[in-house]
Amino acid sequence: MSVRRILVTAALPYANGHIHIGHLVEYIQTDIWVRFQKLRGHRCIYLCADDTHGTAIMIRARQEGRSETEVIGEMQLAHVRDFTGFDIEFDNYGSTNSDENRSLCAEIWQALRDADLVHQKQVTQLFDPVEGTFLADRFVRGTCPKCAAPEQYGDSCDACLANFSPTDLIDPRSTLSGATPEIRTADHLFVRIEHHHEFLEEWTQSGKHLQPEVANYLKGHFLCDELRDWDVSRPEPYFGFEIPDAPGHFWYVWFDAPIGYMASTRQWCQAHGEDFDTWWRDAETEVHHFIGKDITYFHTLFWPAMLKTAGFNLPTKVHIHGFLTVDGRKMSKSKGTLVQASTYLEHLNPDWLRYYYAAKLGPRLDDLDLNLDEFATKVNSDLVGKVVNLASRTARFMAGQQTAAAYPDDGGLFTNAAAAGDRIAAAYEACDFNSAMREVMALADAANRFVEDAAPWVLSKDPDREAELLDVCSIALNLFRQLAIYLAPVLPRLAEQTGELLNNPITDWDQAQVPLAGTPVAEFQHMMQRVDPKQVQAMIDDSKDAPELNSEPEVETPDPAPEPEAAAEETAVEDASAEASAEEADEAAEPVATCEAHQQEPLTTDTCSYDDFMKVDMRVCRITRASDVEGADKLLELVLDLGGDVQKTVFAGIKGTYQPEDLVDRLAVCCANLAPRKMRFGISESMVLAAGPGGEDIFLLAPDSGAVPGQRIH
Numbered sequence: 001m002s003v004r005r006i007l008v009t010a011a012l013p014y015a016n017g018h019i020h021i022g023h024l025v026e027y028i029q030t031d032i033w034v035r036f037q038k039l040r041g042h043r044c045i046y047l048c049a050d051d052t053h054g055t056a057i058m059i060r061a062r063q064e065g066r067s068e069t070e071v072i073g074e075m076q077l078a079h080v081r082d083f084t085g086f087d088i089e090f091d092n093y094g095s096t097n098s099d100e101n102r103s104l105c106a107e108i109w110q111a112l113r114d115a116d117l118v119h120q121k122q123v124t125q126l127f128d129p130v131e132g133t134f135l136a137d138r139f140v141r142g143t144c145p146k147c148a149a150p151e152q153y154g155d156s157c158d159a160c161l162a163n164f165s166p167t168d169l170i171d172p173r174s175t176l177s178g179a180t181p182e183i184r185t186a187d188h189l190f191v192r193i194e195h196h197h198e199f200l201e202e203w204t205q206s207g208k209h210l211q212p213e214v215a216n217y218l219k220g221h222f223l224c225d226e227l228r229d230w231d232v233s234r235p236e237p238y239f240g241f242e243i244p245d246a247p248g249h250f251w252y253v254w255f256d257a258p259i260g261y262m263a264s265t266r267q268w269c270q271a272h273g274e275d276f277d278t279w280w281r282d283a284e285t286e287v288h289h290f291i292g293k294d295i296t297y298f299h300t301l302f303w304p305a306m307l308k309t310a311g312f313n314l315p316t317k318v319h320i321h322g323f324l325t326v327d328g329r330k331m332s333k334s335k336g337t338l339v340q341a342s343t344y345l346e347h348l349n350p351d352w353l354r355y356y357y358a359a360k361l362g363p364r365l366d367d368l369d370l371n372l373d374e375f376a377t378k379v380n381s382d383l384v385g386k387v388v389n390l391a392s393r394t395a396r397f398m399a400g401q402q403t404a405a406a407y408p409d410d411g412g413l414f415t416n417a418a419a420a421g422d423r424i425a426a427a428y429e430a431c432d433f434n435s436a437m438r439e440v441m442a443l444a445d446a447a448n449r450f451v452e453d454a455a456p457w458v459l460s461k462d463p464d465r466e467a468e469l470l471d472v473c474s475i476a477l478n479l480f481r482q483l484a485i486y487l488a489p490v491l492p493r494l495a496e497q498t499g500e501l502l503n504n505p506i507t508d509w510d511q512a513q514v515p516l517a518g519t520p521v522a523e524f525q526h527m528m529q530r531v532d533p534k535q536v537q538a539m540i541d542d543s544k545d546a547p548e549l550n551s552e553p554e555v556e557t558p559d560p561a562p563e564p565e566a567a568a569e570e571t572a573v574e575d576a577s578a579e580a581s582a583e584e585a586d587e588a589a590e591p592v593a594t595c596e597a598h599q600q601e602p603l604t605t606d607t608c609s610y611d612d613f614m615k616v617d618m619r620v621c622r623i624t625r626a627s628d629v630e631g632a633d634k635l636l637e638l639v640l641d642l643g644g645d646v647q648k649t650v651f652a653g654i655k656g657t658y659q660p661e662d663l664v665d666r667l668a669v670c671c672a673n674l675a676p677r678k679m680r681f682g683i684s685e686s687m688v689l690a691a692g693p694g695g696e697d698i699f700l701l702a703p704d705s706g707a708v709p710g711q712r713i714h
């Protein structure tokens with residue numbers, strides 16, 4: 001495999017607010033991808049910086065009576081602290097307010113001038129006479145000119161969803177000073193992007209650089225028309241870089257922000273004796289940007305046009321992800337779901353979120369939902385129950401000893417997991433972390449079945465079976481180590497702990513191909529705690545009390561901001577009504593237990609959404625085998641046929657009512673996508689549905705005759 005040279009960036013966080021769990025989707029996604037590339041032996045650097053310029057910072061500094069550099073310096077420290085807390089490891093973390101950025105902006109600007117792409121036009125905007133500044137759309141509020149709804153922002157109405165210009169607002173007011181804005185005209189500098197239309201058409205539609213839905217979005221919304229000139233300057237006062245050949249004018253924050261990627265590279269090059277042009281002017285170098293879908297427009301049209309003009313490398317790929325929702329809704333301060341990174345870290349382990357996001361992230365732009373219940377169960381069952389347990393249940397028999405001198409026969413488990421390495425790597429490469437995690441957990445299941453069957457805790461009691469115990473534990477620890485290697489991009493701490501446990505640091509993906517033999521096993525150190533839902537609740541409670549966030553980046557686009565998949569306004573409206581009806585339902589449905597069944601099990605008042613309901617995949621199944629479970633007086637072990645070749649083994653607490661021979665060949669209903677649960681007697685892979693309080697009162701559900709195994713229950 002030839003060594004690739006890969007430069008990776010994540011979008012620059014804005015210096016006006018703290019990092020929250022929504023931002024972390026991207027920084028964790030990117031960090032996983034970078035760590036994966038490094039583990040594969042490629043040269044890969046991860047660059048980022050604070051995005052510091054713009055009106056918002058200027059106003060904030062004024063309000064706080066401090067300089068802008070003081071404000072952005074403090075926020076940069078906070079950002080770096082948060083990222084470090086989540087093991088997000090940048091090779092360089094810079095600032096757009098740096099000398100390197102200023103000189104690169106000047107270089108690109110000169111190239112745009114030389115290509116004759118810059119021209120001057122007059123722009124009419126609202127101006128705050130008290131603050132002495134032009135007002136970006138979001139700094140103006142007033143009455144909607146279409147529907148007369150009060151308190152609307154300068155560019156659109158939340159009530160009727162109309163778009164308009166801030167100069168159309170009725171009774172406009174500056175949110176900075178409360179003053180009535182004046183209409184003023186100023187000169188702005190524009191870049192003629194249309195000049196690059198043909199190039200952008202070719203670049204965006206080549207199928208190489210963008211996800212297909214992004215390419216289609218750009219074609220349908222922008223490239224089908226003449227591209228509008230891009231307004232890249234702001235008149236003073238403005239916090240940013242003054243344009244060298246246009247005194248009194250500053251580069252707009254969105255001009256210098258992406259150039260910050262290059263400035264951060266230059267800082268890294270200077271610190272490491274590297275040549276900048278190797279990274280930005282060499283066709284052999286890959287440039288990968290990771291961004292959220294809200295800034296698609298800047299990164300897929302303006303940015304390639306700027307790079308092309310100035311002769312720098314074009315992005316190899318722009319990887320675009322969706323937004324985070326929590327429990328199916330937009331993050332909300334009042335619900336405590338807008339969780340700051342620092343608040344998370346006070347209560348929960350960062351590895352849990354890294355794994356949960358990895359398990360959810362696919363290659364598309366779909367929004368990602370953090371379901372707090374699922375978060376706890378998934379981490380507990382996958383990481384603690386399946387992965388860490390493998391080591392904790394076997395390493396204790398091996399402390400101070402060496403694993404078997406030759407790797408024992410394991411029935412092909414190690415070879416099988418080694419062969420999965422290429423598939424898992426391909427999934428990481430394609431940002432399909434979800435598939436990668438599923439593959440790894442399937443391997444973990446197989447390893448756990450082996451340990452269950454071999455029962456080292458039984459072997460350890462018999463001195464005559466010491467050699468057998470050594471073999472079993474050597475196999476289990478090697479299978480565990482393979483998982484730790486495959487999970488290393490997601491869980492760097494676990495990889496490190498594994499390296500310490502087996503005296504063999506994890507540094508290379510291919511280590512998963514060769515088992516360790518005769519390696520000393522250290523004393524087992526605790527690796528990961530289970531998630532306690534109480535900790536999650538404490539984090540949510542704290543987030544309700546956290547100070548107001550104000551971290552929206554300044555976006556004053558001359559064109560509508562792209563929303564490839566979803567309209568944020570619609571989500572907000574849906575949310576409000578859903579919330580109201582849920583509260584009404586709570587009051588109305590206070591149950592009065594008048595029947596015995598309700599007394600035994602009160603009706604649930606929490607509604608479940610249609611989507612929640614549809615997550616449960618219930619199927620008709622045929623019970624093909626039923627047997628007693630030795631040592632269990634309530635359980636029967638059932639094998640279910642779900643149609644096709646799908647079989648599931650379950651342990652059902654129905655022995656009091658049903659005899660095994662009564663059950664064979666019966667149709668039943670089971671949940672096909674229930675996460676497997678480890679029970680004392682083995683792993684239960686599903687659940688058959690039954691009614692009744694238990695004991696002898698258990699009534700298995702069965703479909704009417706005619707149903708066949710595999711049919712979904714609706």
Ligand SMILES: [Zn+2]
Nearest residue numbers: 144147157160
């Ligand atoms: Zn309106």
